[in-house]
Amino acid sequence: MFRYMVERGFSDGLHVAISDGGAAACQDIVEQNASLGVTWLHSYVSEDKQTSFCIYEGPTPEAIRQAAVRNGLPVDRIVKVSVLDPYFYR
Numbered sequence: 001m002f003r004y005m006v007e008r009g010f011s012d013g014l015h016v017a018i019s020d021g022g023a024a025a026c027q028d029i030v031e032q033n034a035s036l037g038v039t040w041l042h043s044y045v046s047e048d049k050q051t052s053f054c055i056y057e058g059p060t061p062e063a064i065r066q067a068a069v070r071n072g073l074p075v076d077r078i079v080k081v082s083v084l085d086p087y088f089y090r
Contacts, residue, residue: 001039001057001058002058002059002060003041003055003056003057003082004064004081005055005056005058005078005080005081006054006075006078007053007076007078008052009050009051009076010051010052011050012051014052015049023026028071029071032067032071033058033067033071035043036067037059038056038063038067040055040056041055041056042054043055061080064077066087077079
């Protein structure tokens with residue numbers, strides 16, 4: 001599996017309810033992704049909630065894009081990435 005960062009723009013802002021409904025919506029995304037071999041690891045959302053940076057594992061950028069389409073999510077850019085953290089040399 002490869003790791004990708006997906007940048008998404010939300011002109012009206014990204015709003016996920018902190019409720020059972022919000023949890024169910026996220027679970028639906030996870031299930032749709034799994035059918036394509038895609039795993040949503042985590043996301044970062046800008047302070048204004050208009051941009052998200054989501055980290056995924058998946059077989060190809062096309063699979064990541066297809067998962068987004070199935071979930072009704074925008075995709076502005078997909079970049080293949082690797083992990084670099086301050087503990088890399090320990």
